[in-house]
Amino acid sequence: MGRSLTSIADLSDEEISHLFDLSRIFLEVNEREIPKVPALRGKTVATVFFENSTRTRLSFELAATRLSADVLTFTLGSSSVSKGESLRDTAETIESLGADLIVMRHSSSGSVKLVGSWLDIPVVNAGDGAHEHPTQALLDALTIMDHFHMNSRLDGLRVAIVGDVLHSRVARSNAQLLSRLGAEVNLVAPPALLPLDLSLWPVKSSFLLDEVLPQVDVIYMLRIQTERFSESILPSMEEFSRSFSLTANRLGRAGKGAIVMHPGPIIRGLEISAEVADSPRSLIRTQVKNGIGIRMAVLYWLLGTDRDRVDPQW
Amino acid sequence: MGRSLTSIADLSDEEISHLFDLSRIFLEVNEREIPKVPALRGKTVATVFFENSTRTRLSFELAATRLSADVLTFTLGSSSVSKGESLRDTAETIESLGADLIVMRHSSSGSVKLVGSWLDIPVVNAGDGAHEHPTQALLDALTIMDHFHMNSRLDGLRVAIVGDVLHSRVARSNAQLLSRLGAEVNLVAPPALLPLDLSLWPVKSSFLLDEVLPQVDVIYMLRIQTERFSESILPSMEEFSRSFSLTANRLGRAGKGAIVMHPGPIIRGLEISAEVADSPRSLIRTQVKNGIGIRMAVLYWLLGTDRDRVDPQW
Amino acid sequence: MGRSLTSIADLSDEEISHLFDLSRIFLEVNEREIPKVPALRGKTVATVFFENSTRTRLSFELAATRLSADVLTFTLGSSSVSKGESLRDTAETIESLGADLIVMRHSSSGSVKLVGSWLDIPVVNAGDGAHEHPTQALLDALTIMDHFHMNSRLDGLRVAIVGDVLHSRVARSNAQLLSRLGAEVNLVAPPALLPLDLSLWPVKSSFLLDEVLPQVDVIYMLRIQTERFSESILPSMEEFSRSFSLTANRLGRAGKGAIVMHPGPIIRGLEISAEVADSPRSLIRTQVKNGIGIRMAVLYWLLGTDRDRVDPQW
Numbered sequence: 001m002g003r004s005l006t007s008i009a010d011l012s013d014e015e016i017s018h019l020f021d022l023s024r025i026f027l028e029v030n031e032r033e034i035p036k037v038p039a040l041r042g043k044t045v046a047t048v049f050f051e052n053s054t055r056t057r058l059s060f061e062l063a064a065t066r067l068s069a070d071v072l073t074f075t076l077g078s079s080s081v082s083k084g085e086s087l088r089d090t091a092e093t094i095e096s097l098g099a100d101l102i103v104m105r106h107s108s109s110g111s112v113k114l115v116g117s118w119l120d121i122p123v124v125n126a127g128d129g130a131h132e133h134p135t136q137a138l139l140d141a142l143t144i145m146d147h148f149h150m151n152s153r154l155d156g157l158r159v160a161i162v163g164d165v166l167h168s169r170v171a172r173s174n175a176q177l178l179s180r181l182g183a184e185v186n187l188v189a190p191p192a193l194l195p196l197d198l199s200l201w202p203v204k205s206s207f208l209l210d211e212v213l214p215q216v217d218v219i220y221m222l223r224i225q226t227e228r229f230s231e232s233i234l235p236s237m238e239e240f241s242r243s244f245s246l247t248a249n250r251l252g253r254a255g256k257g258a259i260v261m262h263p264g265p266i267i268r269g270l271e272i273s274a275e276v277a278d279s280p281r282s283l284i285r286t287q288v289k290n291g292i293g294i295r296m297a298v299l300y301w302l303l304g305t306d307r308d309r310v311d312p313q314w
Numbered sequence: 315m316g317r318s319l320t321s322i323a324d325l326s327d328e329e330i331s332h333l334f335d336l337s338r339i340f341l342e343v344n345e346r347e348i349p350k351v352p353a354l355r356g357k358t359v360a361t362v363f364f365e366n367s368t369r370t371r372l373s374f375e376l377a378a379t380r381l382s383a384d385v386l387t388f389t390l391g392s393s394s395v396s397k398g399e400s401l402r403d404t405a406e407t408i409e410s411l412g413a414d415l416i417v418m419r420h421s422s423s424g425s426v427k428l429v430g431s432w433l434d435i436p437v438v439n440a441g442d443g444a445h446e447h448p449t450q451a452l453l454d455a456l457t458i459m460d461h462f463h464m465n466s467r468l469d470g471l472r473v474a475i476v477g478d479v480l481h482s483r484v485a486r487s488n489a490q491l492l493s494r495l496g497a498e499v500n501l502v503a504p505p506a507l508l509p510l511d512l513s514l515w516p517v518k519s520s521f522l523l524d525e526v527l528p529q530v531d532v533i534y535m536l537r538i539q540t541e542r543f544s545e546s547i548l549p550s551m552e553e554f555s556r557s558f559s560l561t562a563n564r565l566g567r568a569g570k571g572a573i574v575m576h577p578g579p580i581i582r583g584l585e586i587s588a589e590v591a592d593s594p595r596s597l598i599r600t601q602v603k604n605g606i607g608i609r610m611a612v613l614y615w616l617l618g619t620d621r622d623r624v625d626p627q628w
Numbered sequence: 629m630g631r632s633l634t635s636i637a638d639l640s641d642e643e644i645s646h647l648f649d650l651s652r653i654f655l656e657v658n659e660r661e662i663p664k665v666p667a668l669r670g671k672t673v674a675t676v677f678f679e680n681s682t683r684t685r686l687s688f689e690l691a692a693t694r695l696s697a698d699v700l701t702f703t704l705g706s707s708s709v710s711k712g713e714s715l716r717d718t719a720e721t722i723e724s725l726g727a728d729l730i731v732m733r734h735s736s737s738g739s740v741k742l743v744g745s746w747l748d749i750p751v752v753n754a755g756d757g758a759h760e761h762p763t764q765a766l767l768d769a770l771t772i773m774d775h776f777h778m779n780s781r782l783d784g785l786r787v788a789i790v791g792d793v794l795h796s797r798v799a800r801s802n803a804q805l806l807s808r809l810g811a812e813v814n815l816v817a818p819p820a821l822l823p824l825d826l827s828l829w830p831v832k833s834s835f836l837l838d839e840v841l842p843q844v845d846v847i848y849m850l851r852i853q854t855e856r857f858s859e860s861i862l863p864s865m866e867e868f869s870r871s872f873s874l875t876a877n878r879l880g881r882a883g884k885g886a887i888v889m890h891p892g893p894i895i896r897g898l899e900i901s902a903e904v905a906d907s908p909r910s911l912i913r914t915q916v917k918n919g920i921g922i923r924m925a926v927l928y929w930l931l932g933t934d935r936d937r938v939d940p941q942w
Contacts, residue, residue, distance in 0.1 A: 034356030
């Protein structure tokens, strides 16, 4: 088993800092007339998505392409999985085909780590169930850091993560990473959408978004999965939306410098209003852009020949 | 908003002529042992198809590849659109990912232009509802021109566009472009499949194919969308086919030099007989081939560093 | 019509031997830091799969990529075939788009050869109905050869091909190729799953796996298509599995040096137990790896400028 990235906990503080440095270099590369470097020429990156997520998959594939790697796309629809092939056999086949790294999304928590334990090549978790989505947390941290002109820490910044925390791998990875970087994280959700036991989470929690807003620098809205609201334990969608949807009016309660983030895809009018999504305070598009830099950094770090340095010729 | 190609009306006469010149250069490139030029190296072309059309999508993607651009394929099936993401958010995300140009197909007339108004990168209309399909018209005009050994005009040529004109974006773009180039366009369809008001179209119209055939140089058959014929206002499929299907027998009424064209995919025996489709008078395969040249020209013209010239080194 | 590979019978003994030599060269290339050669730069390989098979498609596409060819992926889901386009028109369109070679899978026996007869470019059969799958047989032969340290023949080796022989294109291609190379092939299946007339097959047959096992060097397990077992003529799945599933216990009856192969995807616990699949006697992963080499060899042989030699500079 090679080194992999399945969880924020896999990374040391030094490695996190190194990934931010690499990302900033690659984001500069992306501004060039020809935004490519030959760093991973001849390497093959396989994206293996058992759950659909075009935006995340394309982000990884474009990152690989910009590092001059080849891409092998494996999606569920057209796969042998429907013929009854096991996860292990699928993964081993992709390794045997010649993939040098697997980027994987799956609906089961822990599945990506399990696959990593079977293979000799690195795996990158692009989302496993309600567990983790580490590259999302890294790109979010980088976005916050750059916006507030901080270098590698987030000390003192106050971040509210708002919405369906309970089912969110994004919330889980972000809470961990942002806390480690020094931010004060507040999970804001109705009781039924918060984890039962938060004692191990390095966070505060709150049921009332309106009370939290005046004291935050970052309002991180989670995606609403509408299908959840059929479960009877939850509040109705209307009820939820009334208290937790980020409208322009509600955003007025936050400080002037507070920014709005969202992992996407957003549903305008549900968790966030169109006016807020398009306002200059929204960093949603910057997050997408930074995602390419972070994913280039992660791929280079796991596959580059000299991962701790970058070629000054680039 | 950058320059885009959403409609034939976007193009000046000089630009149309320039695109034909570029296409002929690129079609020569395509005959080489290594049919590639480095013109768009480092650029990323995204194909964003909300309606399936493998042939059109592959034509654009191959054109991009031959210009050394990278391709990012976004199709509906696997996308966040099914999670409720708006067209605007999808388009902005693709731009933020780093696409330099979007080639888009969508079922709504005007949607491609709308997307172009939201973005800073060019968009190319690969078919929007019953509105337009400008690269199809360009490749068709080029095919006719080259067949009749004309350089950049179609003066005096008589073109019949036959079939379901009412619902056809191909008819709309072709009628505009071919007329501007000097051709005399005749729309041939049963009354229920012609637009109600043709006063703004620079064309003639006719209900009787058999009468038109002896006087045309180009018989342009439109695709029949069989699902239309369930609508009660239309003639039955059999009735339509009896009068408008291009059989070898019917083709005999046309002059010897008249050619047959079709945008594809064809259904043999429905709008066109197998014998006609495979005859030397059919230019269907030439149309497909010229499509690569036109799309290379359009991509180069919108993305090349010096779009008005091409590198003599190629 | 150019040269194609639709069946093992298309190949002379010299050509088979040459393909093995090429494969071994390309498998060495695949071990390099940058596993690519510029052999097919500028060529476009189209994969046209009317039946899903991600593993086979990706194997061909990766092979093409490693030879520096461009890839054009055409899959049924998103294609005009659903609009009623004929196989011939689909194939001709792909050729007109600029493909230099088509790799095709289809559910109809003989369809790939038919397509080859319509086109000027080579076609490679990646599985046509219950007919043939020649690159699978080539990679299997290479795997056996290399394991037993033989150069280009399999003289004296005893191979049991076990399972649903009747419906298997893999069995058909393997029986032909392995026999031609000198192996003694034994088809092992219940009577209902053997072809009625084996007189033209250069093989023995048997109904009892347990009796065959002590006398074989290679146990080649076929994939079980569970949907077959609803047909009343067949034994029940349980009955079949009891007699033909390769468990560790049953494998104990074979000689110590006997190896286990399977074309994949496997269903653990059905035709093969997990213990056997993961044992060092299983060459399943080596088959997948060798598939890349064989497919690189086939593509190079059909498209390379000097197909009988390889550039010593590689």
